Amino acid sequence: xxxxxxxxxxxxxxxxxxDMAYAGSTVHIGCAFSIIELLAVLYRKHLxxxxxxxxxxxxxxxVLSKGHGVMAQxxxxxxxxxxxxxxxxxxxxxxxxxxxxxxxxxxxxxxTSGSLGHGFSVGVGLAMGAKLRGTDQKTFALVGDGEVNEGxxxxxALFAAHHELKNFMVIVDENGFQAMxxxxxxxxxxxxxxxxxSFGFEAITIDGHDEVAIxxxxxxxxxxxxxxxxxxxxxxxxxxGVPFMENNNIWHYTRLDPVTYARALSxxxxxxx
Numbered sequence: 001x002x003x004x005x006x007x008x009x010x011x012x013x014x015x016x017x018x019d020m021a022y023a024g025s026t027v028h029i030g031c032a033f034s035i036i037e038l039l040a041v042l043y044r045k046h047l048x049x050x051x052x053x054x055x056x057x058x059x060x061x062x063v064l065s066k067g068h069g070v071m072a073q074x075x076x077x078x079x080x081x082x083x084x085x086x087x088x089x090x091x092x093x094x095x096x097x098x099x100x101x102x103x104x105x106x107x108x109x110x111x112t113s114g115s116l117g118h119g120f121s122v123g124v125g126l127a128m129g130a131k132l133r134g135t136d137q138k139t140f141a142l143v144g145d146g147e148v149n150e151g152x153x154x155x156x157a158l159f160a161a162h163h164e165l166k167n168f169m170v171i172v173d174e175n176g177f178q179a180m181x182x183x184x185x186x187x188x189x190x191x192x193x194x195x196x197x198s199f200g201f202e203a204i205t206i207d208g209h210d211e212v213a214i215x216x217x218x219x220x221x222x223x224x225x226x227x228x229x230x231x232x233x234x235x236x237x238x239x240x241g242v243p244f245m246e247n248n249n250i251w252h253y254t255r256l257d258p259v260t261y262a263r264a265l266s267x268x269x270x271x272x273x
């Protein structure tokens with residue numbers, strides 16, 4: 001597996017995200033916080049990087065289709081030693097290589113995403129390539145529930161089911177929000193699990209902040225004898241870990257100031273703000 005020494009502690013990962021967001025005076029904190037536990041479990045146990053090399057030929061693929069949540073992935077990549085501390089203190093400074101969206105020029109980021117819906121299809125292509133090569137590589141594509149509104153998601157889902165890409169798993173971060181409001185109000189989705197099942201996926205819905213449940217669900221899906229692609233629907237809280245950010249969609253685009261930064265760090269540390 002990718003990391004047998006790193007703990008990927010959710011609290012520490014959230015602190016790193018806050019430090020980055022404050023240093024760079026940047027946004028997308030809430031949507032990074034909703035995927036912290038999902039990424040922690042994936043990197044801790046389920047993603048394979050031979051030699052801890054993000055370029056390794058036989059690696060598994062993690063496609064962050066909701067590219068605006070990339071600070072959470074950067075935090076994990078820091079634990080792996082793929083990113084140095086100075087990249088975080090200089091986040092968004094002149095000359096910084098780290099962007100506010102996933103960028104494939106950074107080792108460890110498989111796609112350039114941010115134009116929502118496209119990363120999913122790239123992930124399907126990676127899974128198809130692995131199947132054609134006869135490798136045991138797995139592909140995970142992490143998408144947002146608002147992103148599920150996009151047509152390319154369902155075109156890719158049809159392709160994945162038709163070609164029986166049992167090595168492909170989509171993880172839906174169902175936090176109930178998108179940039180402009182509640183997902184239910186912008187475009188109703190109904191049951192996301194039922195939708196993926198109707199497209200030929202084997203699907204499970206879990207609490208996306210329960211690391212044991214995440215781990216068990218991933219193992220259950222991969223252990224299935226079905227040739228179907230997999231879907232893990234993760235019910236999450238946007239802004240999870242900081243009470244004044246939780247389910248408060250202004251933290252999609254709001255920047256930290258010295259007061260809110262201190263309050264958020266105190267909340268993550270478990271101390272009174």
